Amino acid sequence: MNTLLPVDGASLTGRERERFAARMFDSLAPKYVRLNRLISWGADERWRRTAIAAAGIAPGDTVLDLGTGTGDLYIPAYRAAQPGGRVIGLDISANMLGVADGRIREAFPGIEPQLDVRSAEATELPDNSVDVVLMGWVLRNVGDRPAAYREILRVLKPGGRFVCVETSRPGFWPFRAGNYIYCKFVMPNIVRMVGGDRASYEYLAKTTVNFPRRPALTEEWTRAGFRAVRSRPLMLGSIALHVGAK
């Protein structure tokens, strides 16, 4: 059954995009971990390890995981911040956070995960309070990226780092063509296989194909006010890792 609005979610912006994404991820939550592994052919855990290494999280750090989802970045970030550190996980989907809560408690018996339903554009955290902001496959869903950048710069401590891993498009055209075919024809079938609806797979494919390529995103971050922005391609450029500082 299609539980989503009968609209093209990828064409929405701002609060409408946020509402669409929240409903979509709410409905994908029970299938998300499996979906992730299948879409990435099991490589997503390696990309997350790369992102965590790039974040340089130190014991005692305060880490903000924006768009926590089912907790796949939260868990290694929490491990890296021990002893003494904490990870705050925010997401617009309560169902995704519900799954994250169970997985985090299982990984670290006895801890009380800090999870809240809030958006990247309005975290409600104090100014200059966070050492590292993480985003894993979230930025392309954000309805108002400039607002999210302002919010990240506000909550980061001076010198703090913003690390983002996101789908991208390869620069070399044969790889880009292959990536397009994968997003357009293979990925929809994987989403359908795990029980995702049409609106979900169309949204996932379109947001991947329409998201700024790596050099454009690097420039966007620099214009937004991040310093020393650097990026690297993963998986032949179909994934991009960006790091910027406040």
Ligand SMILES: C[S@@+](CC[C@H](N)C(=O)[O-])C[C@H]1O[C@@H](n2cnc3c(N)ncnc32)[C@H](O)[C@@H]1O
């Ligand atoms: C593809 S999942 C990725 C989850 C997780 N970061 C990971 O690495 O697996 C994207 C998550 O971002 C959340 N999200 C989308 N837009 C958001 C926003 N504006 N603010 C916060 N979370 C958002 C979704 O609800 C979803 O849980």
